[in-house]
Amino acid sequence: MSRKLIAVATAGVLAAVLAACGGGSPGPAPQGGQDAGPVTITMWTRAATQAQSQRLVDAYNKSHKNQVKLTVIPTDNYQPRIAAAAGAKQLPDVFAADVIFVPNYTSQGLFLDITDRVAKLPFKDSLAPSHMKLGTYDGRMYTLPHTLDLSVWFWNKDLYAKAGLDPEKGPTTLKEFAEQATTVQEKLGKDGKIHGTFFGGNCGGCYVFTFWPSVWAAGGQVMNEDGTQSLVNQSPMTDVFQTYRTLYDNGVTGPTTKEEQGPTWTGFFPKGTIGVMPMPSTTLGLMPKDMKIGVAPIAGPDGGESTFVGGDSVGISATSQHPDAAWDFLSWTVSDEAQVEVMAKNKDVPARTDLANNKYSAADPRVVLINSLVAKGQTPYALKFGQTFNDPQGPWLRFAREAVFGDPSKLASLNGAIDSSLQQ
Template sequence: MRPRLAGMAIVTLLALTTACGGGGAEQPADGPVTITMWTRAATQAQSERLVKAYNSGHRNQVKLTVIPTDNYQPRVAAAAGAKQLPDLFASDVIFVPNYTSQGLFLDLTDRIAALPYRDKLAPSHMKLGTMDGRQYTLPHTLDLSVWFWNKDLYAKAGLDPEQGPKTLKEFAEHATTIDEKLGEGGKVHGTFFGGNCGGCYVFTFWPSVWAAGGQVMNPEGTTSLNDQAAMTEVFAIWRGLYDKGVTGPTAKEEQGPTWAGFFPQGEIGVMPMPSTTLGVMPADMKIGVAPISGPDGGESTFVGGDSIGVSATTRNADAAWDFLSWTVSDEAQVEVMAKNKDVLARTDLAGNKYSAEDPRVVLINSLVAKGETPYALRFGQTFNDPQGPWLRLAREAVFGDAAKVPQLNAEVTKSLTQ
């Protein structure tokens, strides 16, 4: 789940008549098969690289269509209702349970079981692609939440530029020091976050809860635990940073689209960031990367990104699987994904020859096995919708009346079960 999706509610999908474990009658073909694939614009670069590499070395070909991210769910819903889905389509991993529950993906359980590295596939993505013990999707792209720190600002503030924060409390201390030492004039700030962005909160705050051994929901995704001690302490630390002005004046209004744009300008000391932004940072910028920690330690991450599956109505199931299984092969993961500094879908390839050139990339890849992707069928309405109850809860906890959190948490639970 990328934070830029804040505000996009889950679209009600029309169920297919095809059974979940059914089909995909195969289209007879004497020659090469061209299969169709959809992906959202948020994963365009990675998808195009994979398709180009596959097409250059295989008789079968993949025709990729990239759809604007905000239009993606309505397009899938319309195609599902008309039974005109492409052979393959990707989805923000957080919404995969909705698609599987409505029969949009072909059951891939037996095919996945035959992969020699089936137990090394990104566990969070595989979990959300599983329903009633059956598996429907593979990891497509991954984006993790991590802490970045600006080594030059650390040095100027008298901090050790080679030692990033190891706890959320230390994170707050570093950010405060940078703001106090370098913040005069208002250009440099200790940290920043998306304070009016539901997706930003879950992507960057929840890992601190998991690192502390807490949870934000029950396993079924029907009960909110965001009024519990672990979340309360995380909120309190961030509230303290805002109250002291360490987060900068615009954090309260930041709705998501530009929340990650300030760090690359060299204006922020330390902040949670999407791991995929490491490869697009200024070449001369000295950046440290650390796992997100809880108030007193531990480490975790929000494993976002996309999963991909074969549509239940495909007539080219074997050809579609040939491409899909190739995307998680050693060749694709190392020579396409790792070569371009992308996070890998397999935990056994974290230290490959390309990633090994940058310890930060190795660290990011290693977090895939330690992070979480929360499961909830009503995730979008509850946590991403700017009119939903989660954003109201988070804003009261950080900027308003924290005493309202228990009541608002009950509203989050109500939203999850409606």
């Protein structure tokens, strides 16, 4: 997840390649017809979701005559590879993509229209709503949810107990989050080894993943609906920034917070040195076995619940010669069998809201809570998302750093720069 968060979008490269090959709007479906016999389809995924993709492919191949050949591409090289393959009309039959960048691909016609196929799924209304929203273009559907990663608050129960806090009661508002982090710092942080909280202060994607859910939980938005105008210079976003600015000014955050660029931002909590902080949900299963961890939804200043629904979506390429075989695989990946016996069994978040509480998640209330947030979370939509919010040289990171560490008087002009980037 962290690699996703800090990845620099190459949407400009994609657009240039597609323009050269005439991409613009989704084209007609290939006329491949029904495959006569067992076929092998090709699939690409980025390294960030290799484990989940490989498990799904292996399970499918063991139980089906059709087969899937998976190719894993380094995450940082994934978008350029997709762009080059699109330009050469050599896309695989199926490819997954970071859900944030799916609108770029749907708008350029890289995916096959699967609207009619999705409509026949008995559980169509339970598919992760934020992923389905970003995979819809001009009222037509092009992708299914593939993997999900959510942002939540983790708190260290042992540190809470030592600090005199109730270890079974995590924060229910951003104000409580700040109060509890401050208590941990004041009670346990004198030797400089324990810190109240931590965040990626020099990482645009980290701010998006961990701060924006507090805005949504408060009923606000960070952009207009079509992703062309920034709303980050107004409440509740400014209230969220002020909370974290106060935590930093008061020495409640880790000492490297201001410099943290992303690669190591999730590495401090597992060491047992942080009281409470926002984390990717997928890291819960990677925590030390003897570590007592509480999990809470990210809240707004005065309450509410939300999450950033990240991960990947997957679709059939518009040039696939085996669309029926490709759909057989894709539809199976969101079936009860795949979602429970492959995804949930391995502690991954199901792509369907009706399977949030299943026989595997039921053993851990924290997992049930995480799964339930899929229906409450959001995934922001903007065609220029990468260059605006993920790029370390983009305007969002400059805005966020001034809001938390610098001069708030610069925010009006910096918000204008975000607008300009979104509208390019």
